[in-house]
Amino acid sequence: MSAPMAIGCRKHPRLFSKHILHKYRHLLRYLSNSQKEREYDLVVIGGGSGGLACSKEAAQLGKKVAVLDYVSPSPHGTQWGLGGTCVNVGCIPKKLMHQAALLGHSIQDSRSYGWDVPESVNNDWEKMCGAVQNYVKSLNWGHRVQLKDKNVEYLNALGSFADQHTIRAVDSKGQERSLTTEHAVIAVGGRPTLPTQIPGMVEHAITSDDIFWMKKPPGKTLVVGGSYIALESAGFLTGLGFDTTVMVRSICLRMFDQQLANLVTDYMENNGTRFLKQCIPLGVVKNGEGKLEVTYQDGNGNQIQETFDTILMAIGRYSVTGKLNLQQIGVVTDDVGKVVGGHGGDLERSSVPHIFAIGDVLHGRPELTPVAIKAGKLLAHRLFGGAQAQMDYDKVATTVFTPLEYGVVGLSEEEALATYGESDIEVYHAYYVPLEFTLPGRDATQCYIKVICQKGEDGSVLGIHLTGPNAGEIIQGFSVAMGCGVTWRQLSSSIGIHPTTAEELVKLHITKSSGEDPAVTGC
Numbered sequence: 001m002s003a004p005m006a007i008g009c010r011k012h013p014r015l016f017s018k019h020i021l022h023k024y025r026h027l028l029r030y031l032s033n034s035q036k037e038r039e040y041d042l043v044v045i046g047g048g049s050g051g052l053a054c055s056k057e058a059a060q061l062g063k064k065v066a067v068l069d070y071v072s073p074s075p076h077g078t079q080w081g082l083g084g085t086c087v088n089v090g091c092i093p094k095k096l097m098h099q100a101a102l103l104g105h106s107i108q109d110s111r112s113y114g115w116d117v118p119e120s121v122n123n124d125w126e127k128m129c130g131a132v133q134n135y136v137k138s139l140n141w142g143h144r145v146q147l148k149d150k151n152v153e154y155l156n157a158l159g160s161f162a163d164q165h166t167i168r169a170v171d172s173k174g175q176e177r178s179l180t181t182e183h184a185v186i187a188v189g190g191r192p193t194l195p196t197q198i199p200g201m202v203e204h205a206i207t208s209d210d211i212f213w214m215k216k217p218p219g220k221t222l223v224v225g226g227s228y229i230a231l232e233s234a235g236f237l238t239g240l241g242f243d244t245t246v247m248v249r250s251i252c253l254r255m256f257d258q259q260l261a262n263l264v265t266d267y268m269e270n271n272g273t274r275f276l277k278q279c280i281p282l283g284v285v286k287n288g289e290g291k292l293e294v295t296y297q298d299g300n301g302n303q304i305q306e307t308f309d310t311i312l313m314a315i316g317r318y319s320v321t322g323k324l325n326l327q328q329i330g331v332v333t334d335d336v337g338k339v340v341g342g343h344g345g346d347l348e349r350s351s352v353p354h355i356f357a358i359g360d361v362l363h364g365r366p367e368l369t370p371v372a373i374k375a376g377k378l379l380a381h382r383l384f385g386g387a388q389a390q391m392d393y394d395k396v397a398t399t400v401f402t403p404l405e406y407g408v409v410g411l412s413e414e415e416a417l418a419t420y421g422e423s424d425i426e427v428y429h430a431y432y433v434p435l436e437f438t439l440p441g442r443d444a445t446q447c448y449i450k451v452i453c454q455k456g457e458d459g460s461v462l463g464i465h466l467t468g469p470n471a472g473e474i475i476q477g478f479s480v481a482m483g484c485g486v487t488w489r490q491l492s493s494s495i496g497i498h499p500t501t502a503e504e505l506v507k508l509h510i511t512k513s514s515g516e517d518p519a520v521t522g523c
């Protein structure tokens with residue numbers, strides 16, 4: 001307490017004690033609660049990738065655990081079951097629709113391999129969606145069974161904090177229950193943003209929460225946004241045969257190596273996706289035929305109108321912490337509502353010592369399913385298994401599942417340059433032709449590999465980037481090598497597997513600085 005405040009308050013003893021009580025209210029509440037017998041060792045709010053992993057792991061360690069999961073419907077009324085974003089409206093349906101689109105491409109290619117395929121081959125949206133949704137529902141069921149088997153109590157209820165050790169759970173019928181707990185984990189993830197300031201968007205636009213559950217085919221679609229979700233969605237919609245336009249206000253894939261980001265979008269453009277760059281939507285109205293008339297502004301300030309059947313907004317996601325009462329119980333969040341971790345030397349510990357956050361809701365961490373799962377498991381072991389290991393958020397591999405996949409681990413060239421400087425890095429690269437592209441004569445102009453290293457005999461590999469078929473499958477193994485600190489010498493002395501795309505990575509030998517033609521020719 002600062003001296004002037006103490007002196008000032010001594011004149012008003014009641015004000016002084018009121019001030020002290022208010023200032024230390026969280027601590028006092030914590031101390032008074034800490035003596036009580038609590039019902040649970042752990043209550044997790046949010047049954048998505050992170051919450052399920054953490055709760056199951058804690059229960060396996062013999063603890064009494066409950067997990068609350070509740071899905072508020074999207075503005076268009078879409079709702080789903082247990083498992084969170086990834087299972088229901090994220091990775092799983094997205095990857096299956098990506099696969100559906102790739103299959104369409106393969107059917108075309110198959111003619112060159114001797115298959116007799118009819119001229120016109122169409123995708124049946126209802127059939128595809130039905131199959132995807134049935135699979136998702138089987139996963140919902142699987143998660144419920146696993147929770148039961150592992151002795152985790154599941155409550156289909158909306159959670160919030162009544163105090164630091166009490167969670168209030170309200171189910172869809174309005175029935176309320178209080179759960180007292182030693183520890184709590186916030187794993188509520190996020191939801192897609194809809195721009196309230198653009199007239200008509202909230203009423204008429206859908207998001208990734210709806211697209212995988214649409215009963216009717218989307219038709220001519222406008223996708224707004226330039227990141228993972230926008231490009232992946234536009235990629236599979238184009239591949240499924242829909243007239244698809246992406247509206248980007250700035251650049252695509254901002255967080256990624258821009259050379260590779262441009263290859264990804266060039267490939268999409270060459271394969272039928274239309275891009276409106278430097279454009280922003282201004283408003284949308286539904287016309288008499290039920291079509292959506294969009295007004296947008298281009299980079300020169302011109303206002304243009306165009307009609308679409310569907311608008312998919314993919315402009316980012318927000319954290320759903322607004323109704324958890326975090327501020328009231330002293331959990332510090334950032335300006336977008338994410339929980340700030342790292343207190344007491346623990347990466348997932350919030351400003352309240354026994355409350356933790358994992359997954360998309362944790363400030364400054366990658367929003368990816370394996371990250372949420374790993375963080376949840378490690379946390380359970382630290383809390384209840386005597387373990388010390390912290391999550392390693394560095395060098396997390398990821399893949400953008402666009403028609404030409406982009407897999408990456410480590411730094412972009414821009415980041416490497418900014419961190420190490422031009423004189424300290426060497427970039428090896430190659431344009432290659434995947435063997436499967438050859439017979440159908442598919443254009444491989446955008447199939448590219450880049451490895452960024454620290455200069456010197458035993459320079460560490462800083463970043464690996466690859467565009468091409470199955471990039472996600474390929475990068476996974478290389479991320480293990482990077483985690484082990486692989487050097488350029490070790491990478492380039494590995495023996496390839498022939499004939500594969502992955503072998504091109506260990507065959508790299510041309511540096512960017514040499515200015516030599518990086519096109520791979522022959523074996």
Ligand code: FAD
Pocket residue numbers: 045046047048049050051068069070071072083084085086087089090091092094157158159160187188189190208229320324358359360361366367368369370372401
């Ligand atoms: P979530 O999975 O979002 O789970 C949070 C759960 O908590 C939800 O079920 C929510 O309804 C519930 N909840 C919220 N508030 C409350 C409350 N108050 N009470 C009770 N329950 C509550 N990641 C990848 O790694 N690979 C991919 O290919 C990939 N593709 C994606 C595609 C799309 C379209 C999207 C949107 C995301 C994708 N992601 C992908 C990201 C991935 O889905 C998330 O990183 C991951 O789901 C985060 O897990 P989580 O546990 O933090 O939260």
Ligand code: NDP
Pocket residue numbers: 195224225226227228229230232248249250251252253254280314315316317366367368398399400401
């Ligand atoms: P991001 O936050 O990554 O990107 C938002 C995009 O929307 C940017 O291109 C941004 O442009 C643009 N944008 C933001 N506001 C507006 C606006 N008002 N008008 C027009 N454009 C706007 O969001 P995503 O929703 O794509 O992805 C969220 C997270 O989900 C990702 O970070 C990723 O971690 C995860 N994810 C992972 C996937 C995978 O692993 N394959 C797939 C999908 C999602 P600008 O750059 O100009 O700000």
